[in-house]
Amino acid sequence: MKLYYAPGACSLSPHIALREAGLAFTLEKVDLKTRTLAGGGDYLAVNPKGYVPALQLDNGDVLTEGPAIVQYVADQRPQSGLAPAAGTPERYRLAEWLNFITSELHKSYSPLFSADAAAGWKDAARSNIARRLDVIERHLDGKSYLLGERFTVADGYLFTVLNWSGWTKFDLSKWPRIQAYLARIAARPKVREAMAAEGLLENAAA
Numbered sequence: 001m002k003l004y005y006a007p008g009a010c011s012l013s014p015h016i017a018l019r020e021a022g023l024a025f026t027l028e029k030v031d032l033k034t035r036t037l038a039g040g041g042d043y044l045a046v047n048p049k050g051y052v053p054a055l056q057l058d059n060g061d062v063l064t065e066g067p068a069i070v071q072y073v074a075d076q077r078p079q080s081g082l083a084p085a086a087g088t089p090e091r092y093r094l095a096e097w098l099n100f101i102t103s104e105l106h107k108s109y110s111p112l113f114s115a116d117a118a119a120g121w122k123d124a125a126r127s128n129i130a131r132r133l134d135v136i137e138r139h140l141d142g143k144s145y146l147l148g149e150r151f152t153v154a155d156g157y158l159f160t161v162l163n164w165s166g167w168t169k170f171d172l173s174k175w176p177r178i179q180a181y182l183a184r185i186a187a188r189p190k191v192r193e194a195m196a197a198e199g200l201l202e203n204a205a206a
């Protein structure tokens, strides 16, 4: 498999999942401004959507959309526990978290990165993020990870998104359980490997 990524972008989530699952893969860096590949070539020919992540499967098919990709990865190694088994109530909890992260958090961070976004839009995004983090903070009471004591692909995704807080100057000090959760995930050997491979270790989440 080949993962198309940009350092520190949401593609870090499937990157973590691939390493946690112990699957064989290669990485190809994408320049998101020019939509070209580091090795040369047009990224739009790989993924017409133009954004990362994209995962080229062993049969040549290309899978896009982070939440779909991480579930695919987890299902290649069910014994990894990265996703509960399909059809179980826990699997729908995983889907619930992945959807919440992608639509309620990931996309709320986007305006904070944009030089063109108006101040009012950024303020509204910050207040949306804060309300979502309140929910997560309460949920993490007595739990190591979103689904309990086992790390899943939802944790890799949430870690990836909240890792943007440093770059966007979004202060997480109001949420101590979330801070401890991020530190717990940042210490995982496979997470460190993924971050090192993307050149991110010096910018790791607090």
Ligand SMILES: N[C@@H](CCC(=O)N[C@@H](CS)C(=O)NCC(=O)O)C(=O)O
Binding pocket: 009, 010, 011, 032, 050, 051, 052, 053, 064, 065, 066, 067, 102
């Ligand atoms: N819906 C997509 C969104 C992916 C996304 O927002 N990717 C960002 C990086 S975090 C990107 O590549 N942005 C560049 C662009 O949209 O041109 C997913 O969940 O995979």
